[in-house]
Amino acid sequence: MTKAYITNFFLPNQPLFLFPTAPNDHLLYSNRSQINSTLKACEDALHDAETACRLQPYWLKGHLRKGQALANLGKTEEALREFLFCLALDTGNKTAKSEAQKVNVEQKKGFSIQEEPNVTTSGSLRKSIQITESKKDCSEEENKFTSMPESTFLISEKCNLLKRKCCSEEMRNAEVPCKLMKKDIDTRENSAGQHIPFEVVDPSDLDCSLCMRLFYEPVTTPCGHTFCLKCLERCLDHNPKCPLCKEGLSECLAMRKYCKTVLMEELIARYLPEELTERRKIYEEEIAELSNLNKNVPIFVCTMAYPTVPCPLHIFEPCYRLMIRRCMETGTKQFGMCISDPVKGFADYGCILEIRNVEFFADGRSVVDSIGKRRFKVIQHSQRDGYNTADIEYIEDQKVQGQEYAALLVLHDSVYDQAYMWFNSLKQALKSRILSHFGPMPAKDPDPQANPNGPAWCWWVLAVLPLENRAQLPFLAMKSLKDRLNGIRRVLTFMSRTRSR
Known part of the structure; x- marks a missing residue:
């Protein structure tokens, strides 16, 4: 092949002008770009480097020269992109790594490029790039850098882009081809301005x-x-x-x-x-599917929960970490609470809790501030991803009218007064603990049937009474406010008699 000759004109404080006899020789433009960079003619250096890249789109040396010219012009983001492209072509190229690190230091972004080329951010950008080029006669200095395009270079499954310790904005915004079509392209095709086309990316x-x-x-x-x-x-x-x-x-x-x-x-x-x-x-x-609060509702198997009553929880088990996170992600912020059952796994009745706040700790644990919303009956027990779920239907009190309603009002006022007196008779230390955990006793409702779950004070009293879970569960299932009030009165009477002894 005919050698390319260059006529040189050296003028004081002027850029170097080269007149190549082979205008489509990418090596000449690369050499001239390096010389112009040395002479601080950065714009000319960038123009020559871009020409070399156009003639050989996937030649590492051309993109390296372009990155150096961009860096000299202060275009650090574009320069970093070129150096990353070089590393995509050859992950072990120390010059590209060094130049990228210099650019990053200037930007003070904390971006580091590691020496290990066998770790990728996405597993690997698979397939290979195979480019065969005609050998060119050039100087010994040029051969040191053009040994890659003179031979076949590959990017295989185990050749990766970078090992990142920090995700800098430059790296995340850099555009690197994911996969290129395997194709042999000779110098004449590249000289004619043809580009290597992109192939459809394999989803895997x-x-x-x-x-x-x-x-x-x-x-x-x-x-x-x-x-x-x-x-x-x-x-x-x-x-x-x-x-x-x-x-x-x-x-x-x-x-x-x-x-x-x-x-x-x-x-x-x-x-x-x-x-x-x-x-x-x-x-x-x-x-x-996760947002449905009737089908496959997440169930936390732990303690009794009641409508309107706060229920703080300490979350540390992996399955419940997932459950709470899903409740937050779906936007429902709700899940069911049931006590355990030795046969079915959890009881047939429970209460929906709504998350008010979640505080996460460094070790993955969290404290969930929740409050009771609605009662439900379990229709079907099931599981999902390690935690319990259930198909449920909600429970509401049956309303009464006329004389029954008048009798209900009398009973309501009487039991409320009895519960209020019982709470005030407790020792101050016990009262303080109850108040710090459940808050003050709710006021008496003017209309005890206004809420489908009944008066809030009833549930507050049931929460603070020293009853076992099995004894509390029937109150949750009751649809009659009258029956619930009579049950609370019997428990309070028993508590008062026991205390008087």
């Missing part, structure tokens, strides 16, 4: 290694692995370590804030729009 390239489905709300751990947000949270419920490399994620768990990987989301939206639409549809169907 962007599958979560935990759920084996397309990434949805992808997040990247400090150790550089990417998972679906919900999948990662479920793993951290059981063990505060990365599911793949087992690196500790206690700090990540303590913050409870996960930054979505913008780069991964953009790749999916760009190359897999149909798969993303289907994945979003599946997620929305799951959320709709």
Whole structure:
């Protein structure tokens, strides 16, 4: 092949002008770009580097020259993108890593590029790029950098982009092709301005290694692995370590804030729009199913809960961590509370609790501030993802009228006065504990039938009475306010007699 000759004109304080006899030789433009950079002719250096990249779109050296020119012009974000592209072509290229680190230091973003090329943020960007180019005669200095395009270079399944310790904005917004079509392109085709086309991305390239489905709300751990947000949270419920490399994620768990990987989301939206639409549809169907407060309602098997009565909970079991998180994500913020049953697992009657606030701790535990809302009867017992669920129907008091209502008012006032006297007769220390936990006794309702669950003070009294759960459960199932009031009166009478002895 005919050698390319260059005529040089050196002028004081002027950029170097080169007149190549081979205008489509990318090596000449790369060399001139380097010389212009040395002479501080940054714009000319960038123009030559862009020409070299246009002639050879996937030549590492051309993009390296372009990144250096951009860095000299102060365009650090674009420069970093070029260096990342170089690393996508050759993950072991030390020059590209060094230049990217320099750019990052200037931006003070804390972005680090590690020496290990075998860890990727998404598992791997699979398939290979194979580009065969004609060999060029060039100087010994140029051969040091052009050895890659003169031979075949591959990006295989185990060749990964980067190991990220921090997700910087530059990295997340950088655009790197996910997969390129395998194709041999000779120099003449590239010289004619033809580009290597993108191939349709295989959805398995962007599958979560935990759920084996397309990434949805992808997040990247400090150790550089990417998972679906919900999948990662479920793993951290059981063990505060990365599911793949087992690196500790206690700090990540303590913050409870996960930054979505913008780069991964953009790749999916760009190359897999149909798969993303289907994945979003599946997620929305799951959320709709979890939001149903009649079918498969989550059940917390623990203690008695009553309407209008506060019920603080300490959550530490993985299954209940998941349950509480789902209640918050769906927006219902509600779940059922039942006592245990040795035969069925949990009782046939319970109370819906509404979450008012959740306080998370660094080790994954949480304290849930909840309050009783409605009573329910269990129609069918079941389980989901480790916690109990149930199909339920809600219970309401049956209303009475006429003489029955008048008698109910008398009974209501009488039992209220009796309960008020009993509470005031307790020792001050006990009263203080009750007040700190359940709050003050609710006032007497003008209309005891105004609330479908009956007067709030009845449930407050039942919550503070020293009764076993099995003795309290029948009150929850009663649909007659009269029967509930008579039951409370009998218990208060018994308590008063026992105390007088």
